[in-house]
Amino acid sequence: MKILGISAHYHDAAAALLVDGAPVAAVQEERLSRRKNDAGFPMGAIEYCLDQAKLEPEALDAVVFYERPMLKFDRILTTLLRNFPRSRTAFPHAMKNSLGEKVWVRGIITSRLGVPGRRILFTEHHQSHAAAAFLTADCDEAAILTADGVGEWATLTTGRGARKAGGGATIALDREIRFPHSLGMLYSTFTAWLGFAVNEGEYKVMGLAAYGRPAMADAVRKLIPRTADGAFRLDLDYFEVQSTARRSFSDRFVDLFGPARSRYEPIDLATETGRHYADVAASVQAVLEDILVDLARDLQRRTGLRDLAFGGGVALNGVANARILRESGFERLHVPSAPGDAGCALGAALFADQVHFGNPAPAFPAHAFFGPAVDGDDLARIAGEDGFNVDRIDDARMIAETAEDLHAGRIVAWMEGRCEYGPRALGHRSILAAPHDAEMRDRLNRDIKYREEFRPFAPVVPAELADVYFDLPAGAAPLGKFMAGVFPVRPEWRERLAAVTHVDGTARVQTLERDFAPRLYDLLQAYGRLSGLPILLNTSLNLAGEPIVCTAAEGYSTFRRSGIDLIVAEGVRVRKRGRATAPARRQEEMA
Numbered sequence: 001m002k003i004l005g006i007s008a009h010y011h012d013a014a015a016a017l018l019v020d021g022a023p024v025a026a027v028q029e030e031r032l033s034r035r036k037n038d039a040g041f042p043m044g045a046i047e048y049c050l051d052q053a054k055l056e057p058e059a060l061d062a063v064v065f066y067e068r069p070m071l072k073f074d075r076i077l078t079t080l081l082r083n084f085p086r087s088r089t090a091f092p093h094a095m096k097n098s099l100g101e102k103v104w105v106r107g108i109i110t111s112r113l114g115v116p117g118r119r120i121l122f123t124e125h126h127q128s129h130a131a132a133a134f135l136t137a138d139c140d141e142a143a144i145l146t147a148d149g150v151g152e153w154a155t156l157t158t159g160r161g162a163r164k165a166g167g168g169a170t171i172a173l174d175r176e177i178r179f180p181h182s183l184g185m186l187y188s189t190f191t192a193w194l195g196f197a198v199n200e201g202e203y204k205v206m207g208l209a210a211y212g213r214p215a216m217a218d219a220v221r222k223l224i225p226r227t228a229d230g231a232f233r234l235d236l237d238y239f240e241v242q243s244t245a246r247r248s249f250s251d252r253f254v255d256l257f258g259p260a261r262s263r264y265e266p267i268d269l270a271t272e273t274g275r276h277y278a279d280v281a282a283s284v285q286a287v288l289e290d291i292l293v294d295l296a297r298d299l300q301r302r303t304g305l306r307d308l309a310f311g312g313g314v315a316l317n318g319v320a321n322a323r324i325l326r327e328s329g330f331e332r333l334h335v336p337s338a339p340g341d342a343g344c345a346l347g348a349a350l351f352a353d354q355v356h357f358g359n360p361a362p363a364f365p366a367h368a369f370f371g372p373a374v375d376g377d378d379l380a381r382i383a384g385e386d387g388f389n390v391d392r393i394d395d396a397r398m399i400a401e402t403a404e405d406l407h408a409g410r411i412v413a414w415m416e417g418r419c420e421y422g423p424r425a426l427g428h429r430s431i432l433a434a435p436h437d438a439e440m441r442d443r444l445n446r447d448i449k450y451r452e453e454f455r456p457f458a459p460v461v462p463a464e465l466a467d468v469y470f471d472l473p474a475g476a477a478p479l480g481k482f483m484a485g486v487f488p489v490r491p492e493w494r495e496r497l498a499a500v501t502h503v504d505g506t507a508r509v510q511t512l513e514r515d516f517a518p519r520l521y522d523l524l525q526a527y528g529r530l531s532g533l534p535i536l537l538n539t540s541l542n543l544a545g546e547p548i549v550c551t552a553a554e555g556y557s558t559f560r561r562s563g564i565d566l567i568v569a570e571g572v573r574v575r576k577r578g579r580a581t582a583p584a585r586r587q588e589e590m591a
């Protein structure tokens, strides 16, 4: 069967296509439209998916939307009416979003794609998250946990998934926590209070948390009392989630934690105010982790299963993921490359294919490269027209010489193959650099990413060597594959990995199997022979505020507008002229 999954109209739209169970294509609309977190109907992503399979829309057996618009509309309307007249300012906003786009999704899909209404299916939002997590995992049976801000009504679900012997799968979500009680919204409220953009700045809260102490954890617990059954609710006196589109925390929240930070006010950790922000971040992070660990532990006890598949935007919290793995009793934790709403396009398609239709499916590929491929000839042509010298060299030479460039302190834009599905660059649209000195981190922040961040950059290491440098618990491999876990850097290596080690001694490490990205793997080994450490700094190839690049032209533009020294794509290399060579790094002893 040919099944197209779509997520849209809330945050980070995407499309994904399955043909006979296999993911032929999946891409976020932002990568094509170049509008970060583009939530519009993902026509570009859909066209890419259909082109990739050489299909016309009429050939699709089903188009699956990632949530039930009427159920969501019901929630929005119910919430607003319950809070009228306090909610009067939110009402026009919600009506515009919901009536205009969400409710009439079937009509939009029919008119935009020409697919008859009877072929359009809807999954529940958390079924999509659950399917994205479980049906991409390398296991036949798993407990399932999903947690996000909100879908229709559910904000957190637990259950289990199993593959059937004759093909197809079951996903049973038997418990749920409903709006407005939401871990995602708790975290987002602190994100907003800390002056970061909601749905985008949550990772900054997690990063900032490492600078603070959870001194305010008891205050945070007042906001989220636990219930007798082990779950939680939000004390709505501290929130404005129900009634306003403008601010999510209430005056009582401000009484407890102080005035919100203005986004223009820098966080200076040398001041009392700056330390307070860090302490509040550490406190909400600690409470989030405690609750997730409790829920996961209870789920492990109830199911007796060894594997946990975790989906939803909360699963992007790599620090919490590491604690769940260590403390919940599960032996392995699976988080997909796209656990957030963009990944629901794939999740919705997988759910329809294997659960609804009961189709058999091949093993899900152990990578995340389902987007458009980069064209090295495009890079050569554009750079040539721009007056640059273009080198065309074979793989072996490219790997050897790029390792030398990196060892000499140069910063490399590294593009190959198809782009990543999900928010992380995993080696196909990456900026690579030497991981040793804090100066490199500062240079990347200053000359390329133009950001002042609380997260350091992430390291990538060959999977079989990861234990040498990082303290990975057993069962961490599925997390390391997609950079979904934050783990300690072993103390003896922290100084030599200063550019990728956070203030608390941790790193969001990517553990790389050779099959996943063979050229990058070989580059790591070549770099290890030169430097003594087969580890590189890997950050996404984009400038601040822009989506990760997709095409050679976008990669080249990023290279030209920033302090990147050279760009490499599919056997083509372009260097900036006239840049001084950084001093050679000292030879590290072989690990």
Ligand SMILES: [Fe+2]
Pocket: 125, 129, 148, 149, 150, 151, 312, 313, 340, 341
């Ligand atoms: Fe979601």
